[in-house]
Amino acid sequence: MAQLTDQLIAIISKASNQRQLSELEAHIPWLRKRVALFTDINDNELLDVVKFCQYVTCSADDVIVRQGEQGDRMYVLLRGSASVYIDPAMTGEESTTLVSGLQLQEEIKPGGLDRSIYGRFIMEYGVGESFGEAVLLGEDKIRNASVIANDDCQMMVVDQLLFDKALKSHEQQIQNEILNFLDCQPFFGRMSSKFKRLLQLSLKKVTFPANVAICKQGNLVASLYFVTKGEISIWTVPSYHQRQYPYLGLTNAGAYLLRHKSNDHQVGSTSLSTDLSTQSNVHSLRRKDAMSSSEKDKRINLCSVQSGEVVGDIEIAHRLDTYMSTVICTSETTAFKLDVKNLERIVGRRNPYVMEVLKQRVQEKLELRAGTHVGKDVPLLHYLMSHKAEDRLSSARTLSPIHVSKELPSRDVQIQHLLNKFMKGQAELIEPMVPGALIYKEQMQDRARIRANIRRRTTTRSMLVEAKRKIHHRQPRSRRAIMATLTFMSDKNADSNSQTVTHLKSHKPPDIDADDTSSERSTERDNIPKVSKPINKSKDGAETQEGENRLGKQVTFHLPELHPLDQTTDSRAKLRGQSLDASSNQRTALQDNKHSLADVDMAPEVAHGGQAKSADVYHKKEVPATSASPTRLPPLAKPELRKRPVQPEQRATDVSTGQPDFSMDDRVPNRSQGDTTEITDYQTSDTDLDDLENRMKTFLVLHCQGQSKMEIKLPRLRRYSDVIETTRMTPALRPGGKVWIKRMTCPFSTSSMKVTNHQHIRHHMIPHVTDKNDNLQQEIDFRLHH
Numbered sequence: 045m046a047q048l049t050d051q052l053i054a055i056i057s058k059a060s061n062q063r064q065l066s067e068l069e070a071h072i073p074w075l076r077k078r079v080a081l082f083t084d085i086n087d088n089e090l091l092d093v094v095k096f097c098q099y100v101t102c103s104a105d106d107v108i109v110r111q112g113e114q115g116d117r118m119y120v121l122l123r124g125s126a127s128v129y130i131d132p133a134m135t136g137e138e139s140t141t142l143v144s145g146l147q148l149q150e151e152i153k154p155g156g157l158d159r160s161i162y163g164r165f166i167m168e169y170g171v172g173e174s175f176g177e178a179v180l181l182g183e184d185k186i187r188n189a190s191v192i193a194n195d196d197c198q199m200m201v202v203d204q205l206l207f208d209k210a211l212k213s214h215e216q217q218i219q220n221e222i223l224n225f226l227d228c229q230p231f232f233g234r235m236s237s238k239f240k241r242l243l244q245l246s247l248k249k250v251t252f253p254a255n256v257a258i259c260k261q262g263n264l265v266a267s268l269y270f271v272t273k274g275e276i277s278i279w280t281v282p283s284y285h286q287r288q289y290p291y292l293g294l295t296n297a298g299a300y301l302l303r304h305k306s307n308d309h310q311v312g313s314t315s316l317s318t319d320l321s322t323q324s325n326v327h328s329l330r331r332k333d334a335m336s337s338s339e340k341d342k343r344i345n346l347c348s349v350q351s352g353e354v355v356g357d358i359e360i361a362h363r364l365d366t367y368m369s370t371v372i373c374t375s376e377t378t379a380f381k382l383d384v385k386n387l388e389r390i391v392g393r394r395n396p397y398v399m400e401v402l403k404q405r406v407q408e409k410l411e412l413r414a415g416t417h418v419g420k421d422v423p424l425l426h427y428l429m430s431h432k433a434e435d436r437l438s439s440a441r442t443l444s445p446i447h448v449s450k451e452l453p454s455r456d457v458q459i460q461h462l463l464n465k466f467m468k469g470q471a472e473l474i475e476p477m478v479p480g481a482l483i484y485k486e487q488m489q490d491r492a493r494i495r496a497n498i499r500r501r502t503t504t505r506s507m508l509v510e511a512k513r514k515i516h517h518r519q520p521r522s523r524r525a526i527m528a529t530l531t532f533m534s535d536k537n538a539d540s541n542s543q544t545v546t547h548l549k550s551h552k553p554p555d556i557d558a559d560d561t562s563s564e565r566s567t568e569r570d571n572i573p574k575v576s577k578p579i580n581k582s583k584d585g586a587e588t589q590e591g592e593n594r595l596g597k598q599v600t601f602h603l604p605e606l607h608p609l610d611q612t613t614d615s616r617a618k619l620r621g622q623s624l625d626a627s628s629n630q631r632t633a634l635q636d637n638k639h640s641l642a643d644v645d646m647a648p649e650v651a652h653g654g655q656a657k658s659a660d661v662y663h664k665k666e667v668p669a670t671s672a673s674p675t676r677l678p679p680l681a682k683p684e685l686r687k688r689p690v691q692p693e694q695r696a697t698d699v700s701t702g703q704p705d706f707s708m709d710d711r712v713p714n715r716s717q718g719d720t721t722e723i724t725d726y727q728t729s730d731t732d733l734d735d736l737e738n739r740m741k742t743f744l745v746l747h748c749q750g751q752s753k754m755e756i757k758l759p760r761l762r763r764y765s766d767v768i769e770t771t772r773m774t775p776a777l778r779p780g781g782k783v784w785i786k787r788m789t790c791p792f793s794t795s796s797m798k799v800t801n802h803q804h805i806r807h808h809m810i811p812h813v814t815d816k817n818d819n820l821q822q823e824i825d826f827r828l829h830h
């Protein structure tokens with residue numbers, strides 16, 4: 045064989061005019077037999093080809109033809125092999141491209157050519173096969189695929205002229221046959237012309253002489269054959285199926301069936317003994333390689349079929365990696381061969397219905413064969429028949445036999461696997477000393493990869509958690525926390541009794557630096573009586589939370605010196621000073637002279653207050669506890685809210701605001717001591733003012749006119765701007781003035797004694813705080829009066 049090839053190469057290496065007819069004729073029969081392309085052409089045409097062809101050689105990794113480039117010749121492999129690669133984007137199968145056709149840069153890696161840039165591996169051409177004919181048949185002369193030499197190749201080259209003269213008509217005829225076949229086949233009839241064209245390029249017409257096997261049981265499933273002419277018989281060795289497909293779990297059922305059937309039917313010369321526990325089976329398991337000769341003898345003839353049969357369809361539909369039977373041509377047979385890669389590429393995702401048709405036909409075929417007399421002896425047929433293709437596919441897909449099966453695949457499969465790896469440049473072509481070493485190695489690599497992934501994922505997650513922990517988030521505070529802060533502030537304020545806490549730098553109690561402010565104002569304190577508490581205490585929790593900036597914007601101004609209070613007040617103030625240090629009980633008891641001032645801008649004409657008339661409203665002095673943390677300012681006249689008596693340990697709560705009333709304790713006595721009153725104010729929000737408007741209406745309804753809330757028409761309060769001069773000693777109030785709501789508490793307010801027609805606490809509005817102490821005096825008088 046090699047000698048004949050050498051002789052032919054020697055002839056075609058010469059110039060065509062030096063090739064002798066006699067030597068050419070001597071090679072014609074051999075060539076016809078050896079090269080599929082020449083099988084059906086006549087002698088004269090073949091002589092022309094040999095006389096006028098060219099001879100070329102190339103080395104491994106040489107790109108013989110390149111997809112997308114123009115070409116004008118075809119090749120016949122005399123020695124060596126070459127692989128076909130297709131970039132699906134260039135054929136229009138997929139939208140993404142791996143490389144841009146003509147600008148393809150060959151990338152030679154240290155380990156060889158990076159073939160992935162040429163697209164997907166499709167198939168391999170070996171000795172006697174030809175490629176590149178499509179460009180000679182087509183009009184655009186554009187190559188449909190790239191063909192790369194796998195090793196040193198020696199080739200016969202047929203150019204366009206020679207092809208037209210000797211081969212074209214024959215090739216054209218084959219193409220027409222393929223087109224006819226595609227139109228007539230139930231599988232491909234519905235395909236678009238684009239995919240039919242791709243199939244046309246992928247299908248190869250093959251002719252098998254009689255007694256030649258199309259495929260052999262145990263060989264890797266590489267192609268699908270559509271038999272168009274001739275007759276074939278199908279043989280199988282059922283006992284071999286167990287080792288062929290260990291992942292199917294055929295063992296017990298198969299063994300049982302075979303053991304019993306083999307007693308009834310003597311198949312072959314030796315009786316079958318396939319029980320796994322028997323000695324013979326242990327023996328067969330030890331020999332995992334190809335089918336043993338004794339097994340070969342046990343083969344059974346499943347059936348004989350004619351044209352129309354598809355070989356390899358059962359295996360493809362059920363994803364069996366090796367052929368389940370041997371198909372032998374009983375007469376010369378012609379078939380169209382479609383490689384599995386081409387099938388996957390063209391049919392797989394784009395034309396799934398083809399697979400559906402195929403599966404359906406496979407199911408019918410299985411039922412037919414399993415039902416025959418001999419078919420009953422083939423457990424695999426029964427297994428496949430009862431397991432729909434899809435059912436088994438899912439598990440088979442996840443458990444690829446070569447990687448997952450605990451048993452090693454057959455030696456053929458291993459060798460083929462090694463070859464595939466070698467062709468991709470991923471393994472040396474040395475058969476491992478230890479059987480299955482390559483597969484074990486792959487398994488270990490897979491596991492290592494999985495472990496690395498898990499580790500990476502874990503690391504990333506833990507790092508994220510750590511990073512998150514480090515990010516400082518300002519947590520929103522709960523209403524309770526805010527109230528605690530306020531209480532703390534009030535305590536601090538009460539303890540220091542310095543009336544100078546004006547800056548709230550932080551909501552957190554420990555951050556409150558009252559010393560700064562007190563020292564800052566110590567000079568003023570000597571001369572001026574101060575009221576240093578924030579007047580607008582009517583912030584609900586939410587507002588306080590958002591009000592850090594607002595608190596930061598607080599401004600202070602000083603009221604002129606007020607007239608001292610009478611002796612009673614003064615003495616109580618002194619008492620109160622002591623009690624602040626003494627006990628909370630005493631402190632609460634002495635909170636009896638409170639002037640709660642809610643300051644808002646208001647139109648002057650309505651800024652006159654009325655004296656509280658409905659004494660019973662406040663009679664019980666039932667106020668919500670401090671810890672109740674009201675969300676909004678409680679309306680002034682909601683008696684039901686004030687039914688709870690003040691607990692001695694609780695701080696008194698300003699009825700008008702619902703907030704702990706700590707400011708006025710200090711303000712009044714300081715006034716009385718002749719200090720300059722310092723009033724601190726906060727910028728108010730629209731919500732605050734709306735709320736206050738409501739509260740004023742309620743107040744008027746309850747204590748003044750007795751009209752309904754709806755009837756009272758108060759002009760809208762003017763919104764307060766923070767432009768207030770803090771340095772002015774006698775600040776004029778801004779246009780519109782302020783409404784001051786005063787709270788008066790009688791000395792007996794803490795006692796549980798109830799006096800008819802008397803209210804211990806009264807509120808009333810005053811238009812503004814003036815230099816003259818008339819109003820205040822009146823208030824004092826009023827208070828003293830009752």
Ligand SMILES: Nc1ncnc2c1ncn2[C@@H]1O[C@@H]2COP(=O)(O)O[C@H]2[C@H]1O
Pocket residue numbers: 109115128130166167174175176177178179180186187188189190191242245246386
């Ligand atoms: N899908 C395919 N499967 C196998 N061979 C192909 C396929 N497509 C193209 N070819 C061969 O690769 C050759 C590339 O050049 P041509 O297009 O001239 O001819 C092409 C065919 O001979």
